[in-house]
Amino acid sequence: MTPPVVLAVAATDPGGGAGLAADLATFAALGVHGGCVVTAITVQDTRGVHGIHPVPADVVAAQLDAVLGDLPVAVIKTGMLATPEAVRLLAERVVLARVTSGSRGQGRPLLVVDPVLRATTGATLADAAVVAAYREHLLPLATVVTPNADEDAVLGRGHGAAVLRTGSGAPDVLHRPGREPLDIPHARVATTNDHGTGCTHASALAAYLALGHDLATAAHRAADFTSRRLATSSTWDLGRGRGPIAHISTSSMTETEGVTA
Ligand SMILES: Nc1ncnc2c1ncn2[C@@H]1O[C@H](COP(=O)(O)OP(=O)(O)OP(=O)(O)O)[C@@H](O)[C@H]1O
Numbered sequence: 001m002t003p004p005v006v007l008a009v010a011a012t013d014p015g016g017g018a019g020l021a022a023d024l025a026t027f028a029a030l031g032v033h034g035g036c037v038v039t040a041i042t043v044q045d046t047r048g049v050h051g052i053h054p055v056p057a058d059v060v061a062a063q064l065d066a067v068l069g070d071l072p073v074a075v076i077k078t079g080m081l082a083t084p085e086a087v088r089l090l091a092e093r094v095v096l097a098r099v100t101s102g103s104r105g106q107g108r109p110l111l112v113v114d115p116v117l118r119a120t121t122g123a124t125l126a127d128a129a130v131v132a133a134y135r136e137h138l139l140p141l142a143t144v145v146t147p148n149a150d151e152d153a154v155l156g157r158g159h160g161a162a163v164l165r166t167g168s169g170a171p172d173v174l175h176r177p178g179r180e181p182l183d184i185p186h187a188r189v190a191t192t193n194d195h196g197t198g199c200t201h202a203s204a205l206a207a208y209l210a211l212g213h214d215l216a217t218a219a220h221r222a223a224d225f226t227s228r229r230l231a232t233s234s235t236w237d238l239g240r241g242r243g244p245i246a247h248i249s250t251s252s253m254t255e256t257e258g259v260t261a
């Protein structure tokens with residue numbers, strides 16, 4: 001069966017924990033085809049972000065036009081967008097894009113915005129101009145935004161999109177316009193091997209939406225998927241800082257047991 005297509009618009013992480021590596025691994029694990037538009041190359045490791053090199057705006061635009069002009073993108077998931085120009089030109093294309101085949105018919109692709117403003121390590125990943133561009137151009141188009149508590153405070157509300165507020169030890173809370181907030185409980189995993197957790201969670205949410213689940217169901221499943229990945233990485237010893245969240249499952253590790261040992 002032809003899978004739905006989810007397009008990640010985000011940056012690279014050479015260590016493979018966060019950004020596009022997390023997005024594509026999560027899409028593959030959940031059975032959707034993933035595209036990836038690169039907005040920036042980061043220099044980072046599990047200890048911190050050492051450099052961010054934005055891709056020129058016309059090259060971001062050309063990548064988007066290539067994919068959106070060819071594949072039936074059901075859901076667009078954004079991560080680090082790096083510049084206000086990238087935020088704006090993506091928003092312009094989201095308005096014009098149409099899903100030309102697949103389960104969602106002829107409408108606009110759904111839009112999952114993971115506002116990457118700060119890394120787990122505390123590094124700032126977006127400046128005030130990027131935040132302003134999010135507020136003005138992208139958030140009003142979003143199906144759902146997935147800020148953590150800090151990002152929620154920085155971005156504010158009033159843009160009309162649903163908000164799945166994550167992190168800070170409490171359950172995730174899904175806020176939908178005109179409806180009561182809904183708690184999304186998830187099993188808490190005691191681990192510092194969590195680099196890339198936000199990217200993994202938002203990508204799982206995007207994949208479940210592409211598979212046809214409603215927002216509440218997709219949020220429950222994304223929380224469950226993320227907890228299971230953290231449970232897998234909790235026993236790992238990778239990197240000198242906050243190790244990566246697992247992008248492989250316990251069962252795929254069993255399959256390869258002995259091959260690399
Ligand atoms: N230790 C944990 N155990 C279980 N779930 C977790 C844990 N840490 C985070 N999560 C879940 O993962 C999702 C994303 O987490 P969080 O909001 O902390 O990401 P983030 O701050 O955006 O991450 P990053 O900045 O690394 O991308 C949320 O659903 C959150 O509840």
Ligand SMILES: Cc1ncc(CO)c(N)n1
Pocket residue numbers: 010011012013018019020042044079080116118119120195196197198199
């Ligand atoms: C590329 C990239 N995207 C997102 C994050 C947030 O964790 C990160 N550290 N790096």
